[in-house]
Amino acid sequence: MRKRLLITLTTARGSRQLSLNLIARCLLLLFVLMLLASFFISNALLVKTSDELHSLTADYQKLGSLYSGVLGSHETVRTELDKLSLNLASLEQERNSLEQVNQAWSQPLRQLELAMGLEPAEKMTIERSQLLQQMANERLFMLHGIPNGYPVKMKRLSDGFGMRNHPLTGQRKHHNGVDFPVDTGTPIYATADGAVEYAGYHKKSGFGYLVIINHNFGFKSYYAHMKKRPKVRSGQLVRKGEQIGQSGNSGKSTGPHLHYEVRYLFKPLNPVPFLNWSLHNYDQIMTQEKAVAWDGLKEMQPLNQLALPLLSSPEGKSSAAK
Structure with a gap:
């Protein structure tokens, strides 16, 4: 007697038995195996995807930290640049003031050079001014x-x-x-x-x-x-x-x-x-x-x-x- 596979289906109207031959049984077995393989593969892919997601999340958090650090550094650099800009403006103003003082200081010394019949120096320095004063005092004495x-x-x-x-x-x-x-x-x-x-x-x-x-x-x-x-x-x-x-x-x-x-x-x-x-x-x-x-x-x-x-x-x- 051939072995048959009986499948009993129970419904509200009653029970029915279905008989499957060998081919059907092979197909069913193959289907079950495919389902199991798909289940395991899906689980494996899910685990791998989950790991990759955790890794991406960690990388995202690192990038966020780096971005925050870069942003903070940018603000610090910007603050320093603002300070340097203010200092540069102050130094420029001071330089202009010193140039005005130097011009006002050197003008009478230039007149003194002319009064003493001397060749004007290219640049009026402290040493030149001291020499002019010494010469003027010597001559006036x-x-x-x-x-x-x-x-x-x-x-x-x-x-x-x-x-x-x-x-x-x-x-x-x-x-x-x-x-x-x-x-x-x-x-x-x-x-x-x-x-x-x-x-x-x-x-x-x-x-x-x-x-x-x-x-x-x-x-x-x-x-x-x-x-x-x-x-x-x-x-x-x-x-x-x-x-x-x-x-x-x-x-x-x-x-x-x-x-x-x-x-x-x-x-x-x-x-x-x-x-x-x-x-x-x-x-x-x-x-x-x-x-x-x-x-x-x-x-x-x-x-x-x-x-x-x-x-x-x-x-x-x-x-x-x-």
């Missing part, structure tokens, strides 16, 4: 202590230094100074700082009312034929540009004028180079007047030159005495 400039406002001379025929005696005689043909009462100014050695009427020399001023380094200046008793007295200290009297016609004179002399160690010197001596042509006189030991005089200047006031001048100084 000498110009305040040694006769220079004009004793009256007039710059025309009626008689020069050297041999001439004396206007009164007609004798050939050396003229130790220069004469300015100024009117009576013209103000006379000291040509350098010093102490008044003599102030009064000097009959023996024929100079009439005379002022002699002792200056630095053995220099003296003479102012003769004044109108009346001078405004200064013997022993008085005077400043360059200070009025010491008025021109006149006293003593042996043919008319109103000022006789002016410059002497060094009692020796009369030609006053003309000293009349034209100034801050601008400071070195020129040192080649014109060989009788003065200029190198030795420079060594006698104060050591603290930078402590001296720069471009100071006495109050009431006349331009005629510059």
Whole structure:
């Protein structure tokens, strides 16, 4: 008897039995096996997919953390950039301010270069400014202590230094100074700082009312034929540009004028180079007047030159005495 596979189906109407032959049974078995294989494969794929999902989730969380970190770093960098931008703007403003200060600071130094007849430097540095100040103080010290400039406002001379025929005696005689043909009462100014050695009427020399001023380094200046008793007295200290009297016609004179002399160690010197001596042509006189030991005089200047006031001048100084 053949083996048959009976399948009983129970419904509401009753039970029915179905009989399957061998082929059907093989097909059924194959179907069951496929179902089982599909079940196991699905479970395996589900497990693998679940693992991959967990891995993706972990990677996503890592990426989220990295993004948060990058975002935080970006904000930090942005904050630092904002700070740097503010600092740069502040530094730019400070640089502009310093340039304005430097320009304002260097402008008078440029004028000082021109006043001293120097070639302008390409760039005004601290070292250059200190050198200019030292040179200016050195020159001003000498110009305040040694006769220079004009004793009256007039710059025309009626008689020069050297041999001439004396206007009164007609004798050939050396003229130790220069004469300015100024009117009576013209103000006379000291040509350098010093102490008044003599102030009064000097009959023996024929100079009439005379002022002699002792200056630095053995220099003296003479102012003769004044109108009346001078405004200064013997022993008085005077400043360059200070009025010491008025021109006149006293003593042996043919008319109103000022006789002016410059002497060094009692020796009369030609006053003309000293009349034209100034801050601008400071070195020129040192080649014109060989009788003065200029190198030795420079060594006698104060050591603290930078402590001296720069471009100071006495109050009431006349331009005629510059």
